Amino acid sequence: DIQMTQSPSSLSASVGDRVTITCRASQGISESLAWYQQKPGKAPKLLFYGASRLQTGVPSRFSGSGSGTDYIFTISSLQPEDFATYYCQQYYRSPVTFGGGTKVEIK
Amino acid sequence: EVQVVESGGVLIQPGGSLRLSCAASGFSVRDKYMSWVRQAPGKGLEWVSVLYSAGSTYYADSVKGRFTVSRDDSKNTLYLQIDSLRAEDTGVYYCATATGYPSTLDFWGQGTLVTV
Numbered sequence: 001d002i003q004m005t006q007s008p009s010s011l012s013a014s015v016g017d018r019v020t021i022t023c024r025a026s027q028g029i030s031e032s033l034a035w036y037q038q039k040p041g042k043a044p045k046l047l048f049y050g051a052s053r054l055q056t057g058v059p060s061r062f063s064g065s066g067s068g069t070d071y072i073f074t075i076s077s078l079q080p081e082d083f084a085t086y087y088c089q090q091y092y093r094s095p096v097t098f099g100g101g102t103k104v105e106i107k
Numbered sequence: 108e109v110q111v112v113e114s115g116g117v118l119i120q121p122g123g124s125l126r127l128s129c130a131a132s133g134f135s136v137r138d139k140y141m142s143w144v145r146q147a148p149g150k151g152l153e154w155v156s157v158l159y160s161a162g163s164t165y166y167a168d169s170v171k172g173r174f175t176v177s178r179d180d181s182k183n184t185l186y187l188q189i190d191s192l193r194a195e196d197t198g199v200y201y202c203a204t205a206t207g208y209p210s211t212l213d214f215w216g217q218g219t220l221v222t223v
Contacts, residue, residue: 098154
């Protein structure tokens, strides 16, 4: 199975800050990477697919990039509603696998 | 509007069995690849199984032989039969739609809690 390693596992930032989360795959995944947002007690929500393609309706302050084994998720200006846990997921090879998550807390 | 609603989660003893349901509306389950994903308390997401639109099924190694995914097209509902339950099966079980497998998981339900 492809292992997905996310970092950091948690972070605390202020409204307006730029936030960056990284996700590393144990092998190249050809940008077959998705990012999800999960708020407490809620279902995950798909934000990105293809590493950088924004899902319809997702605010443009979110962005994704990367290739090969290394991927980055960025929130350009953190908003209070962005308090959540973010997960990366590879879908290059079965079984799909997720990173361990990054909990974003608002200072 | 696309909606999936999971149900069937309970508190159950190890070794028991249960069946989770995922009732869909706004689309037909037979037209989608439907996955189950679980989340242990305070932990991350773990893919469990997928039912292809054509009917094939696949499972994570950790549940193979104990979990069975199926659907009832007349009820537009996906099921997950779980046998020989173990403590490590405890968690919230989500169903999610996809257009293929492996693929992104496009739309998720709110989940149902299984406690073993």
